[in-house]
Amino acid sequence: MTAPTTRLPALARVYRVRAGVELKEFFRQRESVVFTLMFPVILLVVFGAVLDYDIGGGVSFTQYFMAGVIAAGILGASLQNMAIGIATERSDGTLKHLSGTPMPKSAYFIGKIVQVFAVTVATIVILLLVGVVLYGIDLPSGTQWLTFLWVALLGSAACTLLGIAVSSLAKNGRSASATVTPFALVLQFISGVFFRFDQIPTWMQTIASVFPLKWMAQGLRSVFLPEQLALSEPAGSWELGRVALVLLAWVVIGLGLCVMTFRWRDKADG
Amino acid sequence: MSTTPAPVAEQPTTPLDPDAAISVRGLVKRYGDRNAVDGLDLDIRRGEIFALLGPNGAGKTTTVEVLEGYRSRDGGDVAVLGVDPASGGRRWRADIGIVLQSGAGDSQLTCLELLTAQAAYYPDPRDPAEVLELVGLTEKARARGRSLSGGQRRRLDVALGIVGKPALLFLDEPTTGFDPEARRQFWSLIRSLRELGTTMLLTTHYLDEAEELADRVGVITAGRLVEVAVPAELGGRGQAPAVVSWTEDGARRTEATPTPTAFVAGLAARFPGEVPDLAVARPTLEDVYLQMIGQSA
Numbered sequence: 282m283t284a285p286t287t288r289l290p291a292l293a294r295v296y297r298v299r300a301g302v303e304l305k306e307f308f309r310q311r312e313s314v315v316f317t318l319m320f321p322v323i324l325l326v327v328f329g330a331v332l333d334y335d336i337g338g339g340v341s342f343t344q345y346f347m348a349g350v351i352a353a354g355i356l357g358a359s360l361q362n363m364a365i366g367i368a369t370e371r372s373d374g375t376l377k378h379l380s381g382t383p384m385p386k387s388a389y390f391i392g393k394i395v396q397v398f399a400v401t402v403a404t405i406v407i408l409l410l411v412g413v414v415l416y417g418i419d420l421p422s423g424t425q426w427l428t429f430l431w432v433a434l435l436g437s438a439a440c441t442l443l444g445i446a447v448s449s450l451a452k453n454g455r456s457a458s459a460t461v462t463p464f465a466l467v468l469q470f471i472s473g474v475f476f477r478f479d480q481i482p483t484w485m486q487t488i489a490s491v492f493p494l495k496w497m498a499q500g501l502r503s504v505f506l507p508e509q510l511a512l513s514e515p516a517g518s519w520e521l522g523r524v525a526l527v528l529l530a531w532v533v534i535g536l537g538l539c540v541m542t543f544r545w546r547d548k549a550d551g
Numbered sequence: 552m553s554t555t556p557a558p559v560a561e562q563p564t565t566p567l568d569p570d571a572a573i574s575v576r577g578l579v580k581r582y583g584d585r586n587a588v589d590g591l592d593l594d595i596r597r598g599e600i601f602a603l604l605g606p607n608g609a610g611k612t613t614t615v616e617v618l619e620g621y622r623s624r625d626g627g628d629v630a631v632l633g634v635d636p637a638s639g640g641r642r643w644r645a646d647i648g649i650v651l652q653s654g655a656g657d658s659q660l661t662c663l664e665l666l667t668a669q670a671a672y673y674p675d676p677r678d679p680a681e682v683l684e685l686v687g688l689t690e691k692a693r694a695r696g697r698s699l700s701g702g703q704r705r706r707l708d709v710a711l712g713i714v715g716k717p718a719l720l721f722l723d724e725p726t727t728g729f730d731p732e733a734r735r736q737f738w739s740l741i742r743s744l745r746e747l748g749t750t751m752l753l754t755t756h757y758l759d760e761a762e763e764l765a766d767r768v769g770v771i772t773a774g775r776l777v778e779v780a781v782p783a784e785l786g787g788r789g790q791a792p793a794v795v796s797w798t799e800d801g802a803r804r805t806e807a808t809p810t811p812t813a814f815v816a817g818l819a820a821r822f823p824g825e826v827p828d829l830a831v832a833r834p835t836l837e838d839v840y841l842q843m844i845g846q847s848a
Contacts, residue, residue, distance in 0.1 A: 288674055289641055374654055376656075383673060
């Protein structure tokens, strides 16, 4: 037996390789690009053209919808993308294969985080561009950008972790898609994405308040809407402190669920 | 087959062989109250190709997955390259290659990209382009993983398994779904890997494959290894009487004899010219295998 003289590759190098793999896997797959990245853009184009009414104070619904559709875009890039993507990789043997190599386990998750980050940034940039060019959306200014940044970061962290956790419940990618996609759609209807949140029945508001999407949309409304519209929120304010708290709580819950449920192999595989 | 259930706390009879690539003593794996692996002993030498044969449900895949570190065990001692797979870290994983029955999954990456990424996990990998050459996928270097045919996919799986330059390679039913020509190509690939000094543990349903490739074969039934031998000797095949058959007076005649040469010489003396329809057969690996696993051929 020869003594091992060569060293294992450095973590940073493996992380870089995994990031490259995850970016190629996402951006080369037409379905994922269309459904995750372009779907919110299509929604913005259609809703902006159809529902361009004044919601008071000379603010158009499209300005209101901008906040919601960005929140929905983050949800798609993180929760939906992770739940479906990882469930697929678990059922087709990709995860089992990787866990049989000396790849450090952390590298898999680093790759996924880089993928979510890239898709989220791409979605937001395209949405802002389309909003400004087609519908004359007012961009945030000053400290609003800071709020934008932390809401997007916290929301996407919470939803990524939830997506990873949810992937373990599904049998395969298709069944993950069949449960997560309708769930996300319903959540979008009751969380103030497609309709003004203050016009949704109270009991639906209550349900929506359990999940992160409502809080992401609300935090982003504080970024895109003038201060006086905070009064028409059900709470009478943007509640930014509570937004941060709820999203942070979901980060903790999501992390706990991931640690408890993550499996490198398929359930059907014993 | 009747086997007396082994007590789980059965003491290993001999210690693990420290020089073996794989050494197993008294391996037990339980599913519910059933012992899927029931006191299995096994030694695989360095540099050898060992084929594990056995019917579905005999404990083949379970055994291999314990050795690969995918499954925990309920009893026994196991050393794979001198390390207990249950505690094998990245260093240990760097020395083994695994070709799973299920393959390595779908991908949007090209063959070359997949191999290059896989190589980056190992301390001393092979050149990805050379590995593609070795498995005969050079012209598919820029084809995406998911666009390959079944046989090409399997060769890509093997390429992924060997790019890390493993000392020990696990091959779980590597040629299922291959056409005869692809299997012959695959066999020559395995032989060239042997020349590079790779130890291989192969599971297969094809007995001709085991006979063609393996230095030794082991037959596993009901969670135990019932025999280990070189393919030509399995089940007493080497000493089994040969069966001589010919046609005489319009009827097919057969004779089992331990001395077929003398018998045929006798036949030749009785017939003026050629002995009609003369054939001399030894039991095939398949014949003895089917006998061993308790199904009559």
